[in-house]
Amino acid sequence: MLRRRREPAQPEKADRLQQYMHRGIGAVDGWLAHDVVFPLESLATAQREAGVGGGAAEIGVHHGQLFILLALLLGPAERALAVDLFENQSANVDGSGRGDRTVFEANLDAYGVDVDQVDILTCNSLDLDPSQVIESLGGPARLFSVDGGHTPELAANDLDIAARSVDPGGIIILDDAFSPMWPGVVQGMFAWYHRDPNGFVPFGLIGNKTLFTGSDHAERYRTVLATYRPHLHSREDELFGHPVTILRA
Secondary structure, eight states: OEEOOOOOOOSSSHHHHHHHTGGGGGGGGGEEEEGGGHHHHHHHHHHHHHHHHOOHHHHHHHTTTHHHHHHSSSTTOOOEEEOOOOTTTGGTTTTTOOOOHHHHHHHHHHHOGGGGGGGEEEEEEGGOOHHHHHHHHHOEEEEEOOOSOOSHHHHHHHHHHHTTTTEEEEEEEESSTOOOOOOOHHHHHHHHHOOTTTTTEEEEETTTEEEEEETHHHHHHHHHHHHTTTTSSEEEEEEEEEEEEEOOO
């Protein structure tokens, strides 16, 4: 694990966030659907208003497109953890992305992520323990992106890590659960959820992401997503017997 040195001062974080959301995010290589970006910002704001604190983590950062957004959404005392295979691509069994550490670190610098807030871990997530995440962040996460291997085994494993290292008011952000390109993810999601989701329930589908939180917080976050109905295609449905708000461009 590497804790990086401080770089020269950057513009105010709120300005960096807005610049990244409106312009920078499209310049970073990745597959993040644009309809995810602003709802995630609103959800992070709702967390702060509800007193939900904690850092952010992502398994499978690739070049940092989503990770940069998560890091810029954090408060000054909150930390971020990036987990990826990076140079160990022989363990990338399904070819779902090719994380490049050099490009990733350059992107962190380019978009003003406070490097003192970031830990970078080159690791196969099968060897990752929730306690490592909590130790790195100094407590449970409030935002956790699961975007690593897209096989059933890896998706279920990474969801389990997230569910055991996220605050009950935190949000798990699962990539590609309903993508026809990656049927392993939905299999892994079902396996994890029916085995032990540790109190987490689905509450939303936005773009290519499926969102989970603790059952006591799901309705609050669905209300946040509902504010985007005039701007995006939307509908209400159920997943695992729980109501979900669906948004797509």
